[in-house]
Amino acid sequence: MAVVWEQLEQYQPTVMKMLAKSIEKGRVAHAYLFEGQRGTGKKEVSLLFAKSLFCLNRKGYQPCHECRNCRRIDSGNHPDVHVIEPDGQSIKKGQIEALQEEFSKTGVESNQKLYIVEHADKMTTNAANSLLKFLEEPHPGTTAILLTEQYHRMLSTIISRCQVLSFQPLPPTVLATYLQEQQIPPHLALLAAHVTNNREEALELSRDDWFAQARKIVLQLYEALNKSDLRALFIIQQQWIPHFQEKQQADLGLDLLLYIYKDMMYIQLGELEKVIYRDRMNDLQQWAMACSQKRIIENMSIILQAKARLNTNMNVHLLMEQLILNLKEGRAFV
Secondary structure: OOOOHHHHHOOOOHHHHHHHHHHHHHOOOOEEEEEEOOOOOOHHHHHHHHHHHOOOEEEOEEOOOHHHHHHHHOOOOOOOOEEEOEEOEEOOOHHHHHHHHOOOOOOOOOOOOOEEEOOOHHHHHHHHHHHHHHHHHOOOOOEEEEEOOOHHEEEEEEEEEEEEEEOOOOOOOHHHHHHHHOOOOOOHHHHHHOOOOOOOHHHHHHHOOOHHHHHHHHHHHHHHHHOOOOOHHHHHHHHHHHHHHHHOOOOOOHHHHHHHHHHHHHHHHHHHHHOOOOOHHHHHHHHHHOOOOHHHHHHHHHHHHHHHHHHHOOOHHHHHHHHHHHHHHHHOOO
């Protein structure tokens, strides 16, 4: 199913508004630079924008998604729409020269051509200089869209010749809605949307059984922390260490634990709409009543200290055991 304008407006309202105005007023720039984090919709917006420019039955600024041009752009087969991707680790000068050669010809089916350069920051110096000449002397009817996650690595001379549109990180609520539309259960969608604001990463994570199990272990660990026995240490040894084997996974596990304390804080402040573990609201409310705000803040600080220590050479097993003792006694790492 084709991505429609309204969907992308949810993710990037400012960008979509500016592009809509440029189409409606006939003021399409000869070059755009879409910059922002991976997963913020840059490629989808560039292809939708291409469809709007080439659509045979456009209504206002929106493409019809049904005509021959729209369908061929969707399938990557339009002769006047070209996508350049890195060849290996970089975009080579030869790729840009081939593009220039192609664009020196008249459009196959119209007087316009459009090219998209993915990971434009990965152009070699020669490729960037070659593209710069292309941007300085654009052919009539040519539109360039450069995509980058590393804006600071782009040549300032290239940036100055483009209209720069910044793509913002996706709000968790919007991302969670998107994930639920992809059949992700609400309790996993909301959690994944807070772990990352990258759509692809969030979707991959929330579909992974490892993530659902991680959530379960973290909740069990918190419940065990409130017991007077050594149950929490047992969970660390029997469940946590085997599951969160890599440091990156352990860091994610600590984030999931931190979110529980954040949720308890939100409940105490009456900001229920910010709660992440909503399916455990009854439990959270009981936990929040049994814990002072001061203790919640102290324990959040202890978890953040543990996250910082993950980046050192400290043994993860020892770190987690120390964390449990510190959380139970409300004392900081020393």
